[in-house]
Amino acid sequence: MFGATTAGLAxxxxxxxxxxxxxxxxxxxxLGLRLAQSPLVYSxxxxxxxxxxxxxxxxxxxxxxxxxxxxxxxGPTLAAVCWPFLLPRMIRLKNTLHITSIxxxxxxxxxxxxxxxxxxxxxxxxGVAPYLALQLKSVIATFAIVAGGAFGVVDSLLGPxxxxxxxxxxxxxxxxxxxxxxxxxGMMAVVAAESAVKLLALSAVGLFVTFSLGGGFTELFSxxxxxxxMPPPLPEGAQGYLRWTSFLILSASAVVFLPRQFHAAVVxxxxxxxxxxxxxxxxxxxxxxxxFVLPIALQGMIEGLPRTEADTYVLxxxxxxxRPWLALxxxxxxxxxxxxxxxxATVTLATxxxxxxxxxxxxxxxxxxxxxRRLLGVRRAAAVCIIxxxxxFESWAGEAFMxxxxxxxxxxxxxxxxxxxxxxxxxxxxxxxxxxxxxxxGFAVWLYTMLLPALVRAGGLPGDxxxxxxxxxxxxxxxxxxxxxxxxxxxxxxxxxxxxxxxCFLAATFFFRQADAERRTAETFVSEGGxxxxxxxxxxxxxxxLKSKARILTDLLSVYFPGDAAAAMVGRRAAMxxxxxxxxxxxxxxxxxxxxxxxxxxxAVGSGTADQALSVDSVFSPAERRELSEAYGRVLAELRLSPxxxxxxxxxxxxxxxxMRDYSRQLEVRVEQRTRDLATxxxxxxxxxxxxxxxxxxxxxxxxxxxxELRTPLTxxxxxxxxxxxxxxxxxxxxxRFDPSAQPKAERAVRNLDIIRVEAERLTQLIxxxxxxxxxxxxxxxxxxxxxxxxxxxxxARLSVRGDLARKPELALRMDIPVDLPHLWADxxxxxxxxxxxxxxxxxxxxxxxxxxxxxxxxxxxxxISVSDNGPGVPEEDRERVFEKxxxxxxxxxxxxxxxxxxxxxxxxxxxxxxxxxxIRVEPRPGGGxxxxxxxxxxxxxxxxxx
Numbered sequence: 001m002f003g004a005t006t007a008g009l010a011x012x013x014x015x016x017x018x019x020x021x022x023x024x025x026x027x028x029x030x031l032g033l034r035l036a037q038s039p040l041v042y043s044x045x046x047x048x049x050x051x052x053x054x055x056x057x058x059x060x061x062x063x064x065x066x067x068x069x070x071x072x073x074x075g076p077t078l079a080a081v082c083w084p085f086l087l088p089r090m091i092r093l094k095n096t097l098h099i100t101s102i103x104x105x106x107x108x109x110x111x112x113x114x115x116x117x118x119x120x121x122x123x124x125x126x127g128v129a130p131y132l133a134l135q136l137k138s139v140i141a142t143f144a145i146v147a148g149g150a151f152g153v154v155d156s157l158l159g160p161x162x163x164x165x166x167x168x169x170x171x172x173x174x175x176x177x178x179x180x181x182x183x184x185x186g187m188m189a190v191v192a193a194e195s196a197v198k199l200l201a202l203s204a205v206g207l208f209v210t211f212s213l214g215g216g217f218t219e220l221f222s223x224x225x226x227x228x229x230m231p232p233p234l235p236e237g238a239q240g241y242l243r244w245t246s247f248l249i250l251s252a253s254a255v256v257f258l259p260r261q262f263h264a265a266v267v268x269x270x271x272x273x274x275x276x277x278x279x280x281x282x283x284x285x286x287x288x289x290x291x292f293v294l295p296i297a298l299q300g301m302i303e304g305l306p307r308t309e310a311d312t313y314v315l316x317x318x319x320x321x322x323r324p325w326l327a328l329x330x331x332x333x334x335x336x337x338x339x340x341x342x343x344x345a346t347v348t349l350a351t352x353x354x355x356x357x358x359x360x361x362x363x364x365x366x367x368x369x370x371x372x373r374r375l376l377g378v379r380r381a382a383a384v385c386i387i388x389x390x391x392x393f394e395s396w397a398g399e400a401f402m403x404x405x406x407x408x409x410x411x412x413x414x415x416x417x418x419x420x421x422x423x424x425x426x427x428x429x430x431x432x433x434x435x436x437x438x439x440x441x442g443f444a445v446w447l448y449t450m451l452l453p454a455l456v457r458a459g460g461l462p463g464d465x466x467x468x469x470x471x472x473x474x475x476x477x478x479x480x481x482x483x484x485x486x487x488x489x490x491x492x493x494x495x496x497x498x499x500x501x502x503x504c505f506l507a508a509t510f511f512f513r514q515a516d517a518e519r520r521t522a523e524t525f526v527s528e529g530g531x532x533x534x535x536x537x538x539x540x541x542x543x544x545x546l547k548s549k550a551r552i553l554t555d556l557l558s559v560y561f562p563g564d565a566a567a568a569m570v571g572r573r574a575a576m577x578x579x580x581x582x583x584x585x586x587x588x589x590x591x592x593x594x595x596x597x598x599x600x601x602x603x604a605v606g607s608g609t610a611d612q613a614l615s616v617d618s619v620f621s622p623a624e625r626r627e628l629s630e631a632y633g634r635v636l637a638e639l640r641l642s643p644x645x646x647x648x649x650x651x652x653x654x655x656x657x658x659x660m661r662d663y664s665r666q667l668e669v670r671v672e673q674r675t676r677d678l679a680t681x682x683x684x685x686x687x688x689x690x691x692x693x694x695x696x697x698x699x700x701x702x703x704x705x706x707x708x709e710l711r712t713p714l715t716x717x718x719x720x721x722x723x724x725x726x727x728x729x730x731x732x733x734x735x736x737r738f739d740p741s742a743q744p745k746a747e748r749a750v751r752n753l754d755i756i757r758v759e760a761e762r763l764t765q766l767i768x769x770x771x772x773x774x775x776x777x778x779x780x781x782x783x784x785x786x787x788x789x790x791x792x793x794x795x796x797a798r799l800s801v802r803g804d805l806a807r808k809p810e811l812a813l814r815m816d817i818p819v820d821l822p823h824l825w826a827d828x829x830x831x832x833x834x835x836x837x838x839x840x841x842x843x844x845x846x847x848x849x850x851x852x853x854x855x856x857x858x859x860x861x862x863x864x865i866s867v868s869d870n871g872p873g874v875p876e877e878d879r880e881r882v883f884e885k886x887x888x889x890x891x892x893x894x895x896x897x898x899x900x901x902x903x904x905x906x907x908x909x910x911x912x913x914x915x916x917x918x919x920i921r922v923e924p925r926p927g928g929g930x931x932x933x934x935x936x937x938x939x940x941x942x943x944x945x946x947x
Contacts, residue, residue, distance in 0.1 A: 127413020
């Protein structure tokens with residue numbers, strides 16, 4: 001339907017449009033800011049939950065397991081009811097503590113524990129890697145379907161190519177800045193746009209299937225029942241309810257605790273108020289995206305598509321019914337579902353891996369300390385490694401699973417975050433030991449009961465452990481732990497992992513005492529997220545005039561900026577303060593103002609220069625400095641931090657600023673070096689390209705020279721043979737009447753001379769074709785464009801095959817060319833060559849029936865010429881190769897069955913058509929045979945005023 005080029009071009013245009021959208025939003029124009037702050041956009045970003053599993057896999061789930069796809073959307077819908085009590089608290093905590101990920105959230109809750117954050121990072125990466133593999137699998141599979149196998153020899157490179165596209169997609173949209181605590185409005189605008197595209201695509205194919213193909217819901221379900229194509233019912237009794245409940249629990253927890261969901265719902269949240277909109281918009285979105293799942297599954301089964309390929313019904317049905325643009329929209333929707341998840345999940349996982357695994361390791365191992373100066377590069381490298389790991393898993397085990405299988409593995413992994421997160425938000429007694437043992441215990445059981453069986457089924461591990469258990473202990477079988485073998489795999493894993501998680505969490509919490517740091521963070525989390533606490537400095541009097549201090553700061557900035565720009569920078573920071581009626585502020589507010597202006601200045605001149613330019617002495621008077629010291633002492637007392645802890649935090653932020661300066665200098669050096677390297681590579685490529693062009697020119701010159709040298713003696717041979725035949729027939733054949741024994745010999749001599757003549761003509765034709773082709777390729781062909789009538793070309797083509805048609809009485813040639821068809825402005829001989837070659841090939845490969853030569857005007861003003869035959873047809877894998885030089889289709893593989901001809905005719909046709917900006921292709925003819933189609937652009941069509 002579409003070739004790899006068309007699909008790739010459409011995908012490239014789509015990605016470019018997303019990139020432009022991200023750039024526009026991040027320019028912070030008024031409209032862009034409103035869009036980024038919109039509750040609707042925030043709600044749509046939560047649609048990153050709907051990955052390729054939802055887009056494609058829900059149909060596979062419906063076809064193979066019936067209504068079990070419903071809880072995948074019903075669980076998040078029920079969870080949304082609880083969002084007003086959960087998400088605003090988490091968002092306030094994120095804003096207060098600068099939370100960057102679900103692992104960071106858990107680590108901060110339990111005494112800012114690096115071990116809890118590190119364990120959560122490991123669980124997230126191992127759990128989500130198969131889920132990333134799911135997305136890569138869907139993109140690879142659907143691109144192969146849409147491209148129709150047109151990429152042929154590069155099929156083995158499709159997987160790595162998709163992984164590379166996803167790596168670039170992730171880095172460009174999600175990793176252009178170093179600080180992950182900042183919001184990424186451009187990236188989230190892209191995610192929202194992708195959510196809208198996948199809803200549009202799934203709704204479009206759903207409407208097409210339900211009403212265009214199925215005749216409505218009632219008719220479709222009736223036909224499915226009559227055809228026996230209904231999906232299987234849920235298991236009866238308790239097993240069915242338990243399975244349904246397990247899917248509900250998994251999906252309800254995944255919509256919050258999946259790393260990408262936490263990032264979209266909490267880290268990227270513009271404000272708490274958006275949650276009220278999301279709690280009803282997001283369920284409506286889920287309803288819309290699952291509305292047509294069952295009709296699509298039913299239609300696919302009615303049409304006999306195998307259930308093992310039900311994941312691709314969404315794409316195959318439009319292609320099966322010749323709806324190419326709908327299929328392309330579905331492909332882009334599926335790409336959106338996969339790319340959005342990969343981008344957000346990889347950004348989050350890379351941040352978790354670097355912050356909670358690599359940096360703590362670098363603190364212990366001095367050879368790794370260089371990574372602290374290259375945080376952005378390290379995060380990008382981590383993203384590359386994560387996507388590469390997912391690509392490896394997809395190539396190794398992806399074929400062994402449906403999309404739903406791989407999705408449930410990830411859902412069950414992040415379920416282990418639920419107890420520690422929920423109990424940590426509402427129970428002060430929850431401690432670090434409980435979180436470590438709970439998450440670790442549940443994760444270990446998940447590995448044993450879910451991931452291990454999945455790897456066994458993929459062929460990566462021996463299967464004896466599933467049947468007999470480790471060491472032959474049947475009561476330890478991974479899918480029948482402790483003899484509980486009546487449950488399905490998912491319910492079994494959910495039950496035992498949650499049991500282990502909760503049991504270990506509660507036991508450790510009651511057995512181990514909390515440390516002071518844990519108690520402090522517990523108080524912060526269990527309260528309203530810091531939203532109702534009294535701000536520091538509330539006891540201070542507002543005695544410092546804001547205007548005079550703003551004037552001092554403006555004068556200091558004027559050294560680096562124009563006066564208006566300096567005043568605007570100070571004004572923006574001053575607007576964040578709350579002066580009294582006389583325009584006075586406290587000493588802590590003055591410190592906040594100075595720090596804010598210094599941060600703005602550091603963005604232009606560096607933090608060191610900014611610190612010197614806005615020194616404390618230049619802004620604060622001696623009395624204000626004493627008051628500031630006293631205020632900081634009271635702040636320290638209220639923070640309940642020891643001086644050592646406060647110094648450690650200050651040192652951390654100073655070290656961070658120093659590393660940022662070092663990184664900036666190193667980046668400048670690297671950019672300069674890369675620029676020189678690129679210039680060198682470009683020069684090498686230019687020389688190599690020039691050499692290749694010279695070799696191609698020499699090849700063409702050689703062929704042309706040899707062909708000319710051969711053509712002269714062949715022309716002489718052909719002429720002498722014709723003279724011999726004529727003289728022999730005129731002079732010697734009459735003499736055989738007097739000698740009957742000489743007549744057979746004379747006839748044999750005539751036949752031999754005819755063979756010489758035919759072969760000489762064939763060689764001459766071959767040489768003419770080689771000369772024409774090299775002239776076209778080298779640009780040496782003399783094109784004599786003039787008005788020409790397609791009627792005349794068709795008549796001459798008919799005359800050229802008149803003898804062949806006479807030898808095939810059951811074969812006819814019909815021409816369908818309107819008399820009012822516009823003339824062409826082209827080289828008559830070359831266009832005659834195209835039409836004659838196509839007609840000649842049709843006659844050569846057909847034995848009976850009708851060959852049709854048609855031409856008609858296209859809506860865009862161009863002209864289409866087609867030659868259809870009922871011959872053996874051209875296999876799909878040969879439809880591009882037939883236009884290659886010297887290629888001739890030979891299905892039997894026997895050289896004796898090779899068709900007559902030079903194998904250059906179609907190559908010449910393509911060269912001529914391409915010269916005029918047209919396109920030539922071959923398609924199958926309904927009922928058998930082939931149709932060769934030539935599309936000529938409007939520029940070749942002669943307008944009336946030029947005739």
